Amino acid sequence: MSVQRVHRTSYAVDVAAPAGVVYGLVADTTQWPLFVPASIHVERLDFDGIQDRFHMWVTANGTVKSWLSRRTLDAARRRIDFRHELPAAPVAAMGGSWIVEPRGADRCHLVLEHDFTVAGDRAADVAWVERATDTNSHAELAKLKETAEQWARLDDLILTFEDSVRVSGPAEVVYEFLYSVADWPQLVPHVSRVDVTENEPGVQLMSMDTVTADGSAHTTESVRVCFPYAGRIVYKQTATPALMSAHTGEWSVIPDETGVTVLSQHSVLLREEAVEQVLGAGTTLAEARTYVREALGRNSTATLNLAKRHAENAVRVI
Incomplete structure (x- = not known):
């Protein structure tokens, strides 16, 4: 019986932020999709303050992988x-450590170590x-460093909000409307193009062109992870x-005794250096927050109302 070779890697970066701030960013996996580029979604399963267990979806070499x-x-x-x-294949085992080493009151050294084995230890894998x-x-x-060094302004750079509608129709029909994103160019006026692939059930890679209220067009790319039995679709651009x-x-599609509540939730990390470039000289961060809140909310509310109409029309047809 051959023994699998253990491969080891180590990476480090100096951060101009307190060690406690950096540790806090690394410790809260639920926020990783905002702060870690490859992280798509983290579904926390158990957490007692010391032991943390979660299901994670990430991008790796252009593909989407997930693991517990x-x-x-x-x-x-x-x-x-x-x-x-x-x-996730071809990995047979993977582990490691995050270590935050203080370098004074407002600086630290962040280390990320891995050890892993690969099934069959094939060179290509x-x-x-x-x-x-x-x-x-x-x-x-790099992203954790950038985010941590903005720690004094981070509350102003993060924007989280939700919109909702009530639907007098079946939750399954609402979910199907939200899931069938390939049909949106025919159904959702602010969406002009969607390309979607689903090589793995419930994991959608999507490219979308949308038009904002001022007529400008935006192209976004997203990964969506779908949970049909829970009535949820999470995504990251x-x-x-x-x-x-x-x-x-x-x-989120949430049924109750009298109908269905459909929620659209957004979390955004603003790019501060782009505010004046995009919105004009003198634009404040507060004004940028309002602009993003209104633009995203307008489009998601329009989609929610279309899902509502679709489901309620389906009931009348039946």
């Missing part, structure tokens, strides 16, 4: 150890994992408009 992971958090030592419970790990780790550290450094969202 568990982490042990040590806030006193600012160290987080992780291990994949169900790795090892190279694929090394490339994905290298690309994603460099991007993770992997190519965003200039004003947004990151944009995640969720469509």
